[in-house]
Amino acid sequence: MSRAVRYRGRFAPSPTGPLHFGSLIAALASYVDARAHDGEWYLRIDDIDEPRVRMDAEVDIRSTLERYGFAWDGEIVRQSERMARYAAALATLRQMEAIYECACTRRDLEAAPLGSGGERVYPGTCRNGIPADRALRSNYAWRVRVDETAVRFRDRLQGLQQQHLSRDIGDFIVKRADGMFAYQLAVVVDDADCGITHVVRGADLLASTPRQIFLQRKLGFPEPAYLHVPVALNAVGEKLSKQTRAAPLPDNPLATLLAAWRFLDQPLPAQLPTSVEQFWRSAQDGWSPASLPPVPMLPAPVAYERPGPVRLDSA
Numbered sequence: 001m002s003r004a005v006r007y008r009g010r011f012a013p014s015p016t017g018p019l020h021f022g023s024l025i026a027a028l029a030s031y032v033d034a035r036a037h038d039g040e041w042y043l044r045i046d047d048i049d050e051p052r053v054r055m056d057a058e059v060d061i062r063s064t065l066e067r068y069g070f071a072w073d074g075e076i077v078r079q080s081e082r083m084a085r086y087a088a089a090l091a092t093l094r095q096m097e098a099i100y101e102c103a104c105t106r107r108d109l110e111a112a113p114l115g116s117g118g119e120r121v122y123p124g125t126c127r128n129g130i131p132a133d134r135a136l137r138s139n140y141a142w143r144v145r146v147d148e149t150a151v152r153f154r155d156r157l158q159g160l161q162q163q164h165l166s167r168d169i170g171d172f173i174v175k176r177a178d179g180m181f182a183y184q185l186a187v188v189v190d191d192a193d194c195g196i197t198h199v200v201r202g203a204d205l206l207a208s209t210p211r212q213i214f215l216q217r218k219l220g221f222p223e224p225a226y227l228h229v230p231v232a233l234n235a236v237g238e239k240l241s242k243q244t245r246a247a248p249l250p251d252n253p254l255a256t257l258l259a260a261w262r263f264l265d266q267p268l269p270a271q272l273p274t275s276v277e278q279f280w281r282s283a284q285d286g287w288s289p290a291s292l293p294p295v296p297m298l299p300a301p302v303a304y305e306r307p308g309p310v311r312l313d314s315a
Contacts, residue, residue: 156226
């Protein structure tokens with residue numbers, strides 16, 4: 001009889017600023033799902049986009065997670081220390097003739113049609129060789145060749161998902177023209193190397209998942225189970241993020257954890273916890289994926305939208 005694979009989850013913030021309420025939603029859902037399955041939970045710092053990285057952000061992220069009662073397994077993984085692994089994966093794809101060089105710029109693609117998800121569909125300009133009018137450009141990206149096969153998977157919350165990459169995305173970038181590895185490649189290699197079995201994250205990344213599954217299949221990696229929870233929106237319908245000036249998480253973990261728990265429509269215990277430690281014990285016992293709102297986005301509590309004095313009602 002084969003031995004069951006133990007649950008392994010992860011949280012992978014980018015160190016571009018402090019954690020906010022939207023970050024907490026993803027962290028909480030991934031953490032409690034792992035612990036409710038008696039699984040492991042890893043922390044990875046997705047610092048591959050060097051121009052956006054803030055030197056102090058990782059320390060702030062770690063201290064915030066600790067203050068809120070998160071405890072990760074093993075050593076922290078940093079993408080910036082894994083460039084050799086991404087290069088090896090790229091070399092494998094190149095050996096398979098699954099990728100090609102591309103000299104197109106964003107400006108070149110402004111006239112490309114939009115796919116169903118609102119992204120520009122790459123028209124295949126360089127698929128059979130770089131055109132002469134672009135051959136003198138010095139910096140090339142690498143794109144992976146997609147095919148006509150539909151990528152299908154069943155999200156644990158959002159249900160059956162299907163995407164025709166050739167129609168909706170086109171050949172997509174795995175290494176950028178500035179020499180940086182693309183998120184899609186890096187995250188696939190990272191999850192495979194860490195043995196991640198379950199990915200729980202925000203629904204803003206749902207559209208990226210077929211690309212990641214396509215790469216997993218190309219590289220012979222196992223496919224994790226996916227669960228995409230609703231992302232939190234501000235009053236004007238923007239996703240809470242550092243770019244939309246989302247308020248950093250306040251120094252009141254218990255009230256904020258309870259607000260995140262309510263956001264996810266999770267059942268509250270008969271007696272509300274009075275400490276962070278009690279919250280996590282009750283959360284592990286009460287976690288109910290079936291109760292999660294099966295929608296991609298929901299309004300955030302007003303108190304956590306933007307910087308300024310955080311208004312915290314009683315728990």
